[in-house]
Amino acid sequence: MKAMQLYQSPEGVSLHLGRVAEPTPGKAEVLIQVHAAGVTPTELDWYPTTHSKAGAKRENAIPGHEFSGTIVAFGEDVTSFTLGQSVYGMNDWFAEGATAEFCLTIPTSIAPKPATLTHAEAATIPIGALTAWQGLFDHAKLQPKQRVLIHGGAGAVGIFAVQLAHNHGAYVIATASTPTLDLVKQLGADEVIDYKTSRFQDLVHEIDVVFDTVGGETRDLSWPILKPEGRMITIAADAETSTDPRAKESFFIVEPSQTQLIEIAKLLDAGSLKTFVSAAVPLDDAAAAYAKTISQKLGYGKVVITLAD
Incomplete structure (x- = not known):
């Protein structure tokens, strides 16, 4: 072959x-x-x-x-x-x-x-949707009405994270760049921040969950905007080797899951996920x-x- x-x-x-x-x-x-x-x-x-x-x-x-x-x-x-x-x-x-x-x-x-x-x-x-699902629900334990900040809302993972969090009843804030701001809004974000022209750390606060797909300075600047009991999750590879124990603890790698793929397929066929x-x-x-x-x-x-x- x-x-x-x-x-x-x-x-x-x-x-x-x-x-x-x-x-x-x-x-x-x-x-x-x-x-x-x-x-x-x-x-x-x-x-x-x-x-x-x-x-x-x-x-x-x-x-x-x-x-x-x-x-x-x-x-x-x-x-x-x-x-x-x-x-x-x-x-x-x-x-x-x-x-x-x-x-x-x-x-x-x-x-x-x-x-x-x-x-x-x-x-x-599979990879993007499973990563979003596992990050939001398995690791962050996101609940309805909680405030979630998704960095990279138009990325391969962010697109699904925005939709899943919105469908779950969370208040969704996402960062993106000018060409994709409208898309991310249409996918369910309540607020969209242009990371190239605005400092997200000056605009949002009292966040329950930060879903970081970017890493580096973006993740570092996100810690102070979390609630005291807030949770950070990241898929950025630099977290795995970070000297900051919080970054290491927040890092995860997606795993295959038939059960979750079945649920994701239901959402796709119902038109609730794009x-x-x-x-x-x-x-x-x-x-x-x-x-x-x-x-x-x-x-x-x-x-x-x-x-x-």
Whole structure:
């Protein structure tokens, strides 16, 4: 099968299209014919992308850990899915990704694809929506009527965080830049702050939850605006190595969740949650798509790699 693979050299990482053996599902695995895979450029530098959980290096790893596709085979222990079923999901970060014609996954990492969405649209959802869901509800324990500040409201995670917090009945404040202010407002933010022209720390106070997707100075300036019992959550990688114990404690990494994907699909099919595709490119051009996503600001929405129709 064709697959986009990650190569490492002293000069850095690069992506190349190659051919690898089609994987065979084990007893508890599912084989997916990939129709679309989401592009998360930062994963190219993450340790789990190129290593096993035991620490062994995985050569020529396949990136793209969120996907949408069709089940073409599964092991004898899999009983909750059927052949030909359309599903979407997120693989564990230590597993191979989905920028390939086929990928292996496990049942708890996938759920039925939202019926109202195309495969390309569905592939934009798992990582961003699961991150927003887990951050707001599992880690921050957001409650209705609480005040939440979301940094990066038009980003891949922020778009979902704004909508989920709004749907939950919270008072939503988000930071964004001029081109996306109206979008973030339309998605449910009660207040939108242009971070390029205004200092959010001068405009908001008494915040119950800060959802930080930016890190650095933005996170540092957010601590004083929290209520005494307020909670900070962050996905910014610099928090993991920060000397500030508060930053380390607030950091989390998204995990696959079938249960949450099912709930997210319900919201999408009901029209209560929206997603955006900024560009769809074929597998042959995946390397260029990653490079473009890294080097340019593409507005809002996610780039997806498309494969089967």
